[in-house]
Amino acid sequence: MLLEINNLFFSHTKDKPLFQNLNLRFEANKIIALAGESGCGKSTLLSLIYGLLDWENGEIIFDETRLLGPKGNLVPGEAEMKFVAQNFDLMPYATVAENVGKFISNINLAKKRETVMELLEVVGLQEFANVLPKYLSGGQQQRVAIARALSVLPKLLILDEPFSNLDFPRKIELRERLFRYVKQHRISLIISTHELQDIMPWLDQIVILQEGRLIQNESPENTYRNPYNSYVAKLFGEVNIFNDAEATEFGLSKFSYYPKEIRVSETGFEAEVLESRFAGNYYWNKIKVKNKELVVFTDDKLDGPVTVSFV
Incomplete structure (x- = not known):
């Protein structure tokens, strides 16, 4: 099991807990969607998994190691994971190529350049290799951040609404190339989304949250054909x-x-x-x-x- 969440309790405020005894299991080499309406806890759960927030009780186990959260790490975040949130944290005075290659070793520069261009092809930004981030749209910056996260081939890639800033044609191009790349390199992917219908062909598992509660956790086909309640059914569009x-x-x-x-x-x-x-x-x-x-x-x-x- 790649990731386990056991009896997790978390609250933004003391009088209103978000997660109470949340339990989840994620197998390796799977593409998993985290879905639910705004405010259901998707982004918060991703931040907890990556180690950006502390939880009150329970445990998160990644690759058989119990995670400690910010209290146990001087630098927020977890090894073998990469998280692309909705703020992209790009280096403003470095080119797109330099941002993508930030975590790649300089020992073999030719190999590094080859890898950077391969990743820029995955996200459809080869022609912007020498451009500064400030000249890119929000959607383009988001794709740079995704390419940078892929550069280290993490065991787990976490994406928070990765297609939210993209127009429809770019969205179609990116999602197929991205999902094929993570499958090819055996990268596990957890992706929060409001657009289940658009990415369902590539999903192995759908986890539905409602106000911090786990509502349904099944395959895409079972979730679509047998929604637990009307809340789940409405996540797939008109019903x-x-x-x-x-x-x-x-x-x-x-x-x-x-x-x-x-x-x-x-x-x-x-x-x-x-x-x-x-x-x-x-x-x-x-x-x-x-x-x-x-x-x-x-x-x-x-x-x-x-x-x-x-x-």
Whole structure:
């Protein structure tokens, strides 16, 4: 086991604890998403793991070593880990290449230059090698920080919202190259995110937090198909939620249905189409069934009454 969190207790203020008896296990060589709404404790947990915050009780064990936190380390942070937070801490008067190569030995300069350029390719910034950070956008600075963290091939890389400052095309490019690189080099990755849908193909595990409590901890497929509650289901995007009475009225086997799980069919429930809007790969539709409004995705625009069924 690469990382264990046992009975962790942490509080920002004495009267309101955030984590109470939190227990988690992370296996090596996995890509793990830490998800939940803002304020659920994602960033705080990452800071605790990396050793930037002290905890009141419990223990964090990394690679069979019990971590001590800031109280036990003169320099905050843990060996064999790298953490890219939402402030990137780049050297302002060093070039992008110099920032990326900060932790790489100078014994073999040719090898160092080769490694730096390889990492800049991973994050898509080769052409900015000789540029100072102040001339980069926030998203570009974030990518420099990620490349620098990868340079030492840590056992564990921790990323806090790494795609938050990127436009969509860059996000697509970076996420695939990044995830392939960490898998190739057997780097374990914990990534906090608000965008589960965008990175789900590369995930091995999803950990869901709500107000400091562990809500669900399973594979991406199980989490998506069998969300523990409506809070979890809503983290994957638009979803239709049914209370117990509604589920019984519709004869449903679960409380949540994603828009693609409600389909236009020959038999089923009659529905009034309230809106039908083009959304790129699909049409976004608002329909009304038995006085309940639902969102449905279809390949074609809906016009007039339809019949729908739940799958």
